[in-house]
Amino acid sequence: MSEVNKLIKLAIVLPCYNEEEILEFSAKLLEQKITELINKNKISNESLICFVDDGSRDTTWKIIEDLSTKNHFTGIKLATNFGHQNAIYAGMMIMKDHADCLITIDADLQDDINVFEDMIDAHENGSMIVYGVRDNRELDSYFKRITAQGFYKLMQLMKVKSVYNHADFRFIDSRVIEELVKFKEVSLFLRGIFPIIGFNSTNVYYQRKIRVAGETKYPLRKMLSFAWNGITSFSTAPLRFIFYIGIIMFLISISFGIWVAIAAFTGESVKGWASSLLVNLIFSGINMICLGIIGEYIGKIYQEVKQRPRYIIDKILK
Ligand code: UDP
Ligand code: MG
Numbered sequence: 001m002s003e004v005n006k007l008i009k010l011a012i013v014l015p016c017y018n019e020e021e022i023l024e025f026s027a028k029l030l031e032q033k034i035t036e037l038i039n040k041n042k043i044s045n046e047s048l049i050c051f052v053d054d055g056s057r058d059t060t061w062k063i064i065e066d067l068s069t070k071n072h073f074t075g076i077k078l079a080t081n082f083g084h085q086n087a088i089y090a091g092m093m094i095m096k097d098h099a100d101c102l103i104t105i106d107a108d109l110q111d112d113i114n115v116f117e118d119m120i121d122a123h124e125n126g127s128m129i130v131y132g133v134r135d136n137r138e139l140d141s142y143f144k145r146i147t148a149q150g151f152y153k154l155m156q157l158m159k160v161k162s163v164y165n166h167a168d169f170r171f172i173d174s175r176v177i178e179e180l181v182k183f184k185e186v187s188l189f190l191r192g193i194f195p196i197i198g199f200n201s202t203n204v205y206y207q208r209k210i211r212v213a214g215e216t217k218y219p220l221r222k223m224l225s226f227a228w229n230g231i232t233s234f235s236t237a238p239l240r241f242i243f244y245i246g247i248i249m250f251l252i253s254i255s256f257g258i259w260v261a262i263a264a265f266t267g268e269s270v271k272g273w274a275s276s277l278l279v280n281l282i283f284s285g286i287n288m289i290c291l292g293i294i295g296e297y298i299g300k301i302y303q304e305v306k307q308r309p310r311y312i313i314d315k316i317l318k
Pocket of ligand 2: 108110211216
């Protein structure tokens, strides 16, 4: 086999939602990087940069179409906004048939494209998945740092298999994507799925940068709902937790009941409006929370049984 034949064909998949302000900047950096890797004989000359337009309402798709006239660039347009995870998933599903390996990275390039080479080297050394891990969050706001780290700690506590400080920046051999297809869940949380698939994996470390232009698509509300989705998709620990609360409450009720009975028999029962109301309120409050948690899981089952498509493609360029 000639040297050229051995080079991997890489496809970089970038989800984009209303990213008109940053797309050209990112495309330029990616083009430079891919040319550098081709010149270093790390990847094949046919490698691709694929932008997935996740139903943007600005000129994102127009920019992607313009870019696709250049070598290496291509694009997929989803029929509407399916969300970050589904956009990455759609990109991976299409590109796995056109490349040996994929890299998924956010379109704002806050994750460091300079570790692409380390990822490719790790793959050459036998890793099928290479996780990009943030080893430094100095540039994140204090709030983002605390909430993000709290989230990873919570995932560990719930025994969800995940890579600490890794988001959706990863290198994947297309062979792994063939296995990903077997995971049928509609509500996707990719960073929880890849560690379950297995295969040899490694981490590469980098510093996460600030967003150069445009604004975050993950305000606090979306971040919390994403985190909760991750937990409920991979762990039933909250259900077990409320079962434990139930046991504790039951034990408290028994002791309370004994005390009430004794007080009644000895004629010392108090005419307590406040105390009985308080107990009532506490117990019904806890009950409501527990029902809410069960409801969340029922909602999840409801969404899953419908088996709606994770994405719908409008157009694929080239
Ligand atoms: N994104 C997407 N669909 C959405 C929301 C976000 O494809 O519904 C993309 C977005 O364009 C970006 C990536 O997901 O490429 C991550 O979003 P962002 O950078 O705003 O998140 P942050 O880095 O602030 O957590
Ligand atoms: Mg970002």
